[in-house]
Amino acid sequence: MGLSNLLENISMAVTSLKSNKMRSLLTMLGIIIGIAAVIAIETVGGSLTGTVTDSMSGMGVGNITVSLTQKSSDDTSGTSAGVTLRRFMDSSPSGDDLISNQMIAEFESTFADKIDRVELTREAGTATIHKYGDPDTTISATLTGASPETLQALESDTPILAGRWLTDADEGKYLCVVSEKFVEQAIGTTNAGALGTRVVLTVNGSPCAFYVAGVYEYVENEYASMFGEQDDDSITTTIYLPLETARALTGADEGYQSLTVVTATGVDVTSFVDVVGDYFASYYTRNDTWTASASSISSLVESMTEMLDTISLGISAIAAISLLVGGIGVMNIMTVSVTERTREIGTRKALGAPSSAIRLQFITESIVLCVIGGVIGVALGISLGAWLSSLIGFAAKPSLPAICIAVGFSMAIGVFFGYYPANKAAKLDPIEALRYE
Secondary structure (H helix, E strand, O other), X not given: OHHHHHHHHHHHHHHHHHHOHHHHHHXXXXXXXXXXXXXXXXXXXXXXXXXXXXXXXXXXXXXXXXXXXEOOOXXXXXXXXXXXXXXXXXXXXXXXXXXXXXHHHHHHHHOOOOEEEEEOEEEEEEEEEEEOXXXXXXXXXXXXXXXXXXXXXXXXXXXXXXXXOOOHHHOOOOEEEEEHHHHHHHHOOOHHHHOOOEEEEEEOOEEXXXXXXXXXXXXXXXXXXXXXXXXXXXXXXXXXXXXXXXXXXXXXXXXXXXXXXXXXXXXXXXXXXXXXXXXXXXXHOOOOOEEEEEEEHHHHHHHHHHHHHHHHHHHHHHHOHHHHHHHHHHHHHHHHHHXXXXXXXXXXXXXXXXXXXXXXXXXXXXXXXXXXXXXXXXXXXXXXXXXXXXXXXXXXXXXXHHHHHXXXXXXXXXXXXXXXXXXXXXXXXXXXXXXXX
16 A cells, blocks of 8 residues: 555656756756766766776885985984974985895894895986987986896886896896887897897996896886876886996985885785784884885875865765755745645545645655656766766766665755745645635
């Protein structure tokens, strides 16, 4: 009996809406705009968040960066959260302050079950060379010394096209691994033909000769392309050198200012980062100026995600204000509907319809009005969100929770703003209603 009454009320509501199509559409407009705006914002926000986090995750969420930082007077911890950097100090650590090979070896031994490898790099500055076939044009490249473990880790993203990566046996030798783009720019031959080629680079104003041991695949920097097209001659690629060779070029002391720890599969990076920071900081308890701190991209990804979600939620809340305006419009039109149908209400009550039935009839009509507007708003919001996402170059990711909440909220609006006119209709005196003109 209850279900049949509900279906009857829904049928009556649909009939009433059909009889006043334009008025019903204008009434639903606030609901449609509000829900469409919320869904579109959530879709674009979800697309942006997903794209950013995916990109950052590709940078290595399982990596922990250990670096030297200057102590402050109240420094009590070696973790990234506990270290407060001293400002306006441009001094650099001495050779005794650097992270030594012995520290790294002890760390690898202590946490052998929790780490996959330790990656070491050393920046050796920028080198220049004349463009092949055009001595008036200069090509630039970044020199980076890297351990064999670091270079092998690059294989998945930047495979070797010819030759090989550097090994431990190459330490101290003037060998290099260049990109196919550099081969095109400065050598002017095939990738295989570049192997063994003597390349004379200008480093810190002095010529320095290297021999090409390998050529890796060039991958365009997607972030650099966001700021406009790059001229082919202005593209700067990386030339990889043995670690000791890079140190000799810079005249640096042995040891490192930073290193990267790649954790083993299954290790909780968020908690392990503090352990790593405390471990390396323990070597600097008697150092008055420097200490070691650890940080992880995973925590940065979490913070970035939370920030983007908060921004999206805030904008959605502002857009949802239009739902309040739409709800007021629903209450207004339902009040008008009650006034127009006073004789109908009086007739039903005279025939024995209880006040609860009258109240349910108008609440149902209000809910149906809002649900239809909500469904239209969801469809419009998804379409608008997908279009905006594609416009800014992101894959559309509609938020299912947001869709469910939007539809549920539209039903709640129907109940809340429909109750007053429905209750007003239920309280009408049947005699007075029948006399109404």
